Amino acid sequence: MHHRVKVVVNGVPRELTVEARASLLDVLRERLRLTGTKKGCNQGACGACTVHVGGRRVLACLTLAVQCQGKEVVTIEGLADMGETLHPMQAAFVAADGFQCGYCTPGQIMSAVALLTEGHGGSDAEIREWMSGNLCRCGAYNGILAAIKTVRDAAGHPDRGR
């Protein structure tokens, strides 16, 4: 059985016909060709598919697309809305070597942006704890931590000096 789903993806209203069993992850990648969101474990254990739904970070592999009716979804492709200009978190990951192979990076960045919005960017230990849902098998964790702190400490961020 197919279901009509209206969803706003990266600011663009979309109307899709999906099977109930289709995950948001598969619909993003296979239907909308937004392949920036990565399929890692496909069982909620790695965080590579982290996206924002309704302003909160969630796992796209464990979200059915049909459950996104009327919601706003933001993926790594929608993070920077200034053409070729990177989002500050993307730029900080590049500057701090926050990745090696890059496969987990879109999920790391989506999670990192949400972490600062949530107010969990205090100590190094707090950042590591609240980023623990994003695994990096290359072990780029020190660079990821440095990137998040760079953005946190940039002028104007609400978490500055916490």
Added chain:
Amino acid sequence: MREVAYLTAPDADAAIAALSAHDNAMLLAGGTNVVDYLRIGVISPSVLIDISAVPLTGIQAGEESFTAGGLARMSDVAAHPGVRGFFPVVSQALELSASAQLRNMATMGGNLMQRTRCGYFREPGFACNKRNPGSGCAARDGLNRWHAVLGGSSHCVATHASDLAVALVALDATLELQGPAGARMVALSDFYRLPGDTPQLENDLQPAEMIVAISAAAAPGAPGSHYLKVRERASYEFAVVSVAAVVHAPGGIIEAPRIAFGGVGTVPWRDHAAEQALTGVVAADSAALRSAAEAALAGAEPLTHNGFKVELGRRALVRAVQLAAGVR
């Protein structure tokens, strides 16, 4: 993933009506457990009834009591100032569970209904009485380091996976269930069933019932309560052993403690024998506490690989009780 029908329920009445009207229907809320197990073929409902928009998401917590709607998200409950201030064991159990992303998705009711993470339950290639009644238990003679030392049977030794349930059992929490015949209250400690020879029956939820609310009254010591979780990595992992400690210690002497263990039992394990042994002990006296802890986890029956959980559980108990009693 096999095909499945899908419908949405705007409120609890609609969800219960839909559950009653369809064979082999299952509720879907945050999806963190259902979608995973659906994908790998561990569960096979014909119909998913999406209750994620049911507005039972209220949270109230203060000096007197704690209440959360069945559809409140784990992250929202954990961050609620009243929960943090007056029932920290609940906040801690929630924030030591899963990851930030999963806690944003998963609901309180769903957390309490989650299935075991026993590796043999997950793998349709192995015998499992919980997944396929009568097929046997691959864990009893398999790799059982992560399995239960208490409450098991020859049919099943899978641990209950929820941290939240351990904290709530220590608080004597109550569930409000709603079904075709109306609402009823059940103590969480009576809700979960030991596996016995029917490990596929995990709780007292009746056909077409759902959890609409979870509540607990304040207990002495609740504002200082503590959840200690021992894992094989620092974060984002299920418990090897965990302890929920609600300890009232006027003048430093333990009075009416409430203790529950996770990671050791087939259900969240309230330990009345440990509570009795701890009563009257000076919280700062580590040797006396250690000696009282010998009464904990009585009747444990370790399997080949998990005997260490008994000693680990008793040591964790000492630390959890001291943290809850304010001993640093």
